[in-house]
Amino acid sequence: MRRLKKLATVFLLPVLALSLGACARETGKDQSQSQSVTITNVSYDPTREFYLAYNKLFEAYYSETYGKQVDVIQSHGGSGGQARSVIEGAGADVVTLALAHDITLIQKAGLMKPDWINAFKENSSPYTSTIVFLVRKGNEKGIKDWDDLVTDGVKIINPDPKSSGGACWNFLAAWNYADEKFSGDETRMKDFLSRLYSNVTVMDSGARGATTTFVENGQGDVLIAWENEAIMAVSEYPDQYEIVSPSVSILAQPSVAIVDENADKNHTREVSKEYLEHLYTPEAQHLIGEYGYRPSDQGILKEFSDKFDLNMKLCTIDDFGGWDAVYERFFVDGGIFDEIYEN
Numbered sequence: 001m002r003r004l005k006k007l008a009t010v011f012l013l014p015v016l017a018l019s020l021g022a023c024a025r026e027t028g029k030d031q032s033q034s035q036s037v038t039i040t041n042v043s044y045d046p047t048r049e050f051y052l053a054y055n056k057l058f059e060a061y062y063s064e065t066y067g068k069q070v071d072v073i074q075s076h077g078g079s080g081g082q083a084r085s086v087i088e089g090a091g092a093d094v095v096t097l098a099l100a101h102d103i104t105l106i107q108k109a110g111l112m113k114p115d116w117i118n119a120f121k122e123n124s125s126p127y128t129s130t131i132v133f134l135v136r137k138g139n140e141k142g143i144k145d146w147d148d149l150v151t152d153g154v155k156i157i158n159p160d161p162k163s164s165g166g167a168c169w170n171f172l173a174a175w176n177y178a179d180e181k182f183s184g185d186e187t188r189m190k191d192f193l194s195r196l197y198s199n200v201t202v203m204d205s206g207a208r209g210a211t212t213t214f215v216e217n218g219q220g221d222v223l224i225a226w227e228n229e230a231i232m233a234v235s236e237y238p239d240q241y242e243i244v245s246p247s248v249s250i251l252a253q254p255s256v257a258i259v260d261e262n263a264d265k266n267h268t269r270e271v272s273k274e275y276l277e278h279l280y281t282p283e284a285q286h287l288i289g290e291y292g293y294r295p296s297d298q299g300i301l302k303e304f305s306d307k308f309d310l311n312m313k314l315c316t317i318d319d320f321g322g323w324d325a326v327y328e329r330f331f332v333d334g335g336i337f338d339e340i341y342e343n
Contacts, residue, residue, distance in 0.1 A: 036069040039268050039275060042092035044079035044165055044254070045208035046229050050291040051096070057287060058278050062271065070271055078206035079165030086111065086259060093263045093272045098165025098207075100124075100255040101323035107257075116257045119276075125253040126279035127293035130314055131166075131173040133244040134214065134223040134230040141221045145246050146177040149222065150195040157220035158200045159210040161330075161337055166207035166252075170224045171330065171337060173250040176315045180248060190336065194343045215241070226252070228292030231307065251314040 043051060055072040062070045075082065075090070079098035086092045087109040097103055100123075106112055117124050135143050141154055149156055159167035174196055178189040202219055204210040207226055214223040215233050222244075223230070230243045256276050263269040278284055285295040289304040301310070320326045330336045 035067075036071065037268060037271050038071045038073060039093040039266075039272055040073040040075065040091055041094050041096055041275070042075045042082050042086055042090060043096040044082055044098040045076055045206040046166070046211075046226050046232075047096060047254075048074075048076050048208070049232070050228075050288065050293065053287055053291065054279070054284060057284065058275055061278060062274065070275075072275070076208070078159070078163040078209075080163045081205065091262055091266070092259045093266060093268045094256065094258055094276055096254065096256045096276075098252075098254050099168060099323060100253070100317075101168075101327055102165055103255050103257045104323065106259065111259050111261045112257060113260055116260075117255065119258065120256060121280055122296045123253070124255050124257055124276075126256060126276075126284075126296050127254065127288045128296065129227045129252045129254070129293055130249045130312060131170050131246075131252065132225060132227050132230050132249065132309075133246060134211075134225045134233055134241055135221065135244055137240050137242055139242065139244065143222050143244055146174055146196070146248070147181075149174075149199060149224075150192060151199075154199050154222065155201045155220045156196070156199045156222055156224060157202050157204075157210050157214040158197075158224045159207050160203045160205055163205045164207055164210075165254075166226050168326075168331060169226075169250055169252040172317075172320060172326065173246070173248070173315075174224075175330075176250060176319070177246065177248045190340055190343075193340045197341055227294075227308070231292035245309045245312055248313050248315070251316045253317065 041051065051074050055074065059070050059072065062068060079102050082097060083102035083105050086095060086106050095103055095106065100117060103116060107114060107116055120126070133143055142148065143154070148154065158170055161167040161171050174193060175189065178192040182188040182192070202213050204213055207229060210223060211225065211229045211233065214220050215237065233241050234243055256279065258269065258272045258276065263272045280296065282297070282300065285297045285300045288295045289300060289307070294308055295301045317323055317326065
């Protein structure tokens with residue numbers, strides 16, 4: 001069975017995985033003297049395949065280094081929804097989410113230290129990605145750039161920024177293009193985004209759901225996608241899909257962090273720290289590249305220049321003033337996204 005179809009059926013995994021986690025260990029039990037330890041990683045949609053491979057790599061490393069068995073329970077869903085589940089009590093030892101803002105919400109709920117973003121290298125972002133277009137082979141609608149997405153009759157598949165971190169990156173990439181095109185004229189920029197979202201025929205709650213809608217269910221002419229999702233789809237179906245790199249996109253920086261309160265309660269801080277630090281090792285960085293993410297190690301990234309378009313013009317979240325400013329302006333209830341979508 002194709003990997004996308006197989007994993008698309010696992011949308012109840014957040015609930016299932018965390019339920020299994022509760023069965024696998026007693027909350028608060030000191031695991032430090034045990035010969036095995038269990039941690040839970042609450043992540044976002046498209047990382048399923050990568051962490052399935054990385055967890056095996058890490059478990060082998062930890063066993064060889066410390067003589068202990070470590071089991072990693074994995075949970076996936078839309079990044080915003082995953083953050084809310086942790087705030088509401090899901091027992092994550094670590095989170096690996098689509099954007100820093102989602103982790104900051106967990107921190108503001110009192111579960112983490114305020115300086116979490118400085119705990120690991122590269123602002124706690126061991127891999128990056130960007131936003132591209134996935135089209136059907138032959139690109140019948142001639143989609144080459146953001147302008148083509150506002151053409152009458154183009155059907156777009158795109159997740160919902162209210163629940164999906166990837167969708168937030170998608171929106172900001174499109175906004176940045178409109179900003180350049182209209183020289184900062186916000187009225188025209190909003191009109192451009194309004195026309196783009198009026199062409200969105202399906203708005204899934206998460207990035208993987210959007211990929212499934214486009215790839216498996218055959219809906220839409222174009223998917224606005226994480227680069228790694230597009231790469232995976234082309235790898236799975238090389239004769240059916242192709243990737244279009246827009247002239248302007250955004251450097252998407254997923255973030256990782258220890259959920260301090262849970263890690264301390266579960267006595268898993270040491271292994272949780274090792275789990276996230278190990279993402280920066282050469283072995284893990286190569287695995288990151290193999291699964292379609294951009295390694296944070298620039299030397300290793302260059303080894304994958306045949307896979308990634310490293311010449312794309314990318315803005316960053318700093319160009320928007322950071323995530324706090326972005327959320328307040330664009331994604332809170334009544335923000336610019338709601339204004340555009342209602343229109």
